[in-house]
Amino acid sequence: MTEKNKSIFISLLFMAFGAFVFLQSLSINRMMQNDVGSAFFPKVVAVCIIVTAAFKLVLSLRGAQGETQAFKGDLLGGWLTVLLLAAYVLLFNSVGFILTTAVYLFLQMLILCPRELRKIPLLTVISVVTPLLIYTLFVYAISMPLPKGLFGF
């Protein structure tokens, strides 16, 4: 996407968001007589968003096209991280803190670590020791409960 198109896209996205906030606030009722009501401030914010975004849109339409920037990043690493995080959060409560964290840590380090630097034994030790340490500290030392999950301790 060129810089110009990016800017146009963002302006439109924010305008849509502003419109959404405005429409949603139409259904908020006023509860007290001498108060401006809970819909007033959201409407102000929505209008400000729409106006600022419109201003940005006009500016970006007038601007030069600019060069297309090809995405140089590592798509696989990025999306695997996102997926892994989602899986971690999904299983966090039901499977429990210790197990999910150990698996998450191991896989995440594997994703981020370049092949030539991978020391599997070290990564395994870190992934096992870290959650155990955190769990002991939280649950036993400062009695802050963490999801137990499959294990009952």
Place this chain on the structure above:
Amino acid sequence: MVLEAFSMIFTPVCLVLILVGVIIGIIFGSIPGLSATMALVLFLPMSFGMDPMNGIALLVGLYLGGISGGLISAILLKIPGTPSSIATVFDGGPMADKGEAGKALGVGILTSFIGGLISIFALMFISPSLAKVTLMFTSAEYFAIAVFSLTIIASLSGNSMLSGILSGFFGIALALVGIAPVDGVRRFTFGQSQLYGGFDTVVILIGVFAVTDIIVAGFNRKGIVSNAEKTPYNLRGFGISVKELLSQWFNILRSALIGLGIGILPGIGGSTSSLLAYTAAKNGSKHPEKFGTGIVDGVIASETANNAVLGGSLIPLITMGIPGNVATAIFLGGLTIHGISPGPLIFQKSGQYVYGIFIALLVANVFMIICERAGLRIFVKLLDIPKYILLPIVMVCCVLGAYCANFRVFDVWCVLLFGLLGLLFKTMKIPSTPLIIGFILGSMTEENLRQALMQSGGSWMIFVTRPLSLIFLLIACFSVVMTLKKRVTGAKAN
């Protein structure tokens, strides 16, 4: 009474409790997601069983340590450990990139100490008269301060002011979710009971700073390895010469006064104070363009201000019994359990404990600077851990922090969603700091706007007829005009 207070504090048990409090506080403050408030909540029940002075001393240590620990992760990981250290990231992060992590930390620790010291002295000597100032502030003034603080978005937006403003408004919109102030109407909850309480600041902070960071690291796997070179580290004292420190005296004093002022006013908080102090330092500097590239002025402003909040926030608490933030509210609980009721009569009724708190604060401040300076070597070592090991562990701490905010997985999901939002912002080159500023100030703005309008019977004149409110609004206009002017002249010069 003062002597009695001295004899109560300078007992081995009490000193050890302050030290333990400070160390635990620093740990809680430095881990993103865990906060001074959480440390106080956890140790409050423990303090009940202790002798009153010992219990209070422990809480004092925890509070001071918790506020001071945030700079460590802000500088080393570019993730603020507490919302109060957001502004420390702006220059502390780039300093660490340049190999000056030790200096940034050293200066941050030293100025935290100075900021704390100034505010503790203010608390000790002029708190009754300062407390009266609080009473002059009504909703109209609070609204004006909020508007003024929101204008800093414009000067912190980097190259794209419009994107920054949009990001700020987006943050304000996020603050709308949940139960509305004043009348308690549910808004933007879409039938989800989880959303009734709105989003937690910690959740947004962790999402936008930490989760975005790790996802970006995933997209840039090769980059994080080449950056993992050993950081050169050589530091004597605090990394700053006496001469250099003295040349910053005005910055330190101004930031301490901003922190003190914001601290005294209940309900604004440390994050606003450090952002305001940073902006003031930037706008008042001879070289504002260097801010954000890693200069020590920025770290000094932010860290002096956020520690100066501490003494400030205790002023309305002790003299009037008004807690200005959650941490001081818990502190209030700790005092009342021991039969000490803050208010105008506290000096007569429990004078020895008030002086005890003052002395404990001073001792804790000294312990803080000693512990952090001694730990500096270890903190900097964090940077030597390869990113591919450090980042996943930080991520686990973040998930933990989000979960412990309310003990529900919903917040952990939110952290992930805000992480993705942060990624979108990053790819679209929208600055994300304004989002956080907007979020923090959004509810304060709305609540006080509505309360002020109710007070005036719907007349907007209240904001210009009350002198303090008018002054803040005028400063807000002035700051916007100046920022715009700088932009225009800057654009012409290019």
